[in-house]
Amino acid sequence: GENVEQHPSTLSVQEGDSAVIKCTYSDSASNYFPWYKQELGKGPQLIIDIRSNVGEKKDQRIAVTLNKTAKHFSLHITETQPEDSAVYFCAASKGAGGGADGLTFGKGTHLIIQP
Amino acid sequence: ETGVTQTPRHLVMGMTNKKSLKCEQHLGHNAMYWYKQSAKKPLELMFVYNFKEQTENNSVPSRFSPECPNSSHLFLHLHTLQPEDSALYLCASSQAPMGDGYTFGSGTRLTVV
Numbered sequence: 001g002e003n004v005e006q007h008p009s010t011l012s013v014q015e016g017d018s019a020v021i022k023c024t025y026s027d028s029a030s031n032y033f034p035w036y037k038q039e040l041g042k043g044p045q046l047i048i049d050i051r052s053n054v055g056e057k058k059d060q061r062i063a064v065t066l067n068k069t070a071k072h073f074s075l076h077i078t079e080t081q082p083e084d085s086a087v088y089f090c091a092a093s094k095g096a097g098g099g100a101d102g103l104t105f106g107k108g109t110h111l112i113i114q115p
Numbered sequence: 116e117t118g119v120t121q122t123p124r125h126l127v128m129g130m131t132n133k134k135s136l137k138c139e140q141h142l143g144h145n146a147m148y149w150y151k152q153s154a155k156k157p158l159e160l161m162f163v164y165n166f167k168e169q170t171e172n173n174s175v176p177s178r179f180s181p182e183c184p185n186s187s188h189l190f191l192h193l194h195t196l197q198p199e200d201s202a203l204y205l206c207a208s209s210q211a212p213m214g215d216g217y218t219f220g221s222g223t224r225l226t227v228v
Contacts (some may be wrong), residue, residue: 006158034217043119043205043219044158089158102148102160102207103217 004092006106014114019080021109023090024072030092033066033073034103038087047088048075072115077111085113118142119220127226130196138154138189138206142203144218146211147189149181150202152222164189165211196227 003026013019024035031052036044040063050064050073057064061080066073077084087110091103119140128134141146149161161175164183178200180192189206203224211226 036219041221043121043207043221045219046217102150102163103158104160105158107155107157 002092002094002104004090004104004106006090006109008109010110010112012114013080015080015082017080019077019084019086019111021075021090021111022072023074023106024070024093025043025092025104026071027092027094028068028071029094032093034066035062035064035075036089036091036092036105038089038108044089046058058069063087080111080113082113082115085111087111119206119208119218120222121204121223123223124221125224127225127228128193128196129153129228130198132196133192133194135193136191136204136206136225138191138220140187140189140206140208140218140220142208142210142218144208144210146187146209147183147186148206148207149189149210150205150219151192152205158205193225196225198227201225201227 004023006023011019034049035047038044048059048062048064050066051092055066061075061078087108089108090106093103122137145166147164151159151161162172162181163170178195183189203222205222206220
């Protein structure tokens with residue numbers, strides 16, 4: 001089955017700096033890669049996703065890049081703010097994120113924004 | 116609220132008890148999922164339901180029993196659990212087959228004593 005590795009497990013950056021979280025996946029058939037943000041006491045919330053026919057996607061301060069050849073994808077957050085502090089999860093799926101397949105998640109990255 | 120509601124938010128149960136977790140989605144989705152989230156481990160997919168039919172069971176012990184009476188409701192029936200089953204149980208829904216809008220509830224924090 002699919003295996004998703006996520007690094008780093010903890011990331012501390014100064015407010016205003018950029019943060020980058022990286023994930024690799026094992027199944028070349030995976031075609032959907034979402035990123036989730038989980039705050040304390042809440043379920044994961046989708047912040048951005050990318051499909052395998054696209055190499056990069058951006059939404060304001062958040063961007064995701066995908067390298068299908070190397071089977072890795074990354075989350076980039078620019079101009080970080082205190083409210084960006086949370087646990088971030090990457091995930092991969094073969095079924096475009098639903099249908100007969102659930103998502104396979106990485107272990108998460110605890111992002112800490114230092115004031 | 117995300118459109119996926121889970122109850123109860125917290126549950127403490129003994130190893131001989133029987134309890135049920137409930138999930139309801141208000142998004143018009145047709146696929147629903149149960150995930151287990153334990154400390155320092157990835158979210159683990161437990162069960163998948165497509166159009167009320169169970170399509171995936173990731174080797175989950177029989178002490179966990181899912182039920183999906185319709186595309187808006189999902190239950191997880193629990194009996195004779197072990198302390199290691201203590202975790203956050205998350206429900207999610209999406210629109211199959213493309214999976215758009217994969218949305219999680221806030222979860223049920225389960226403690227088995």
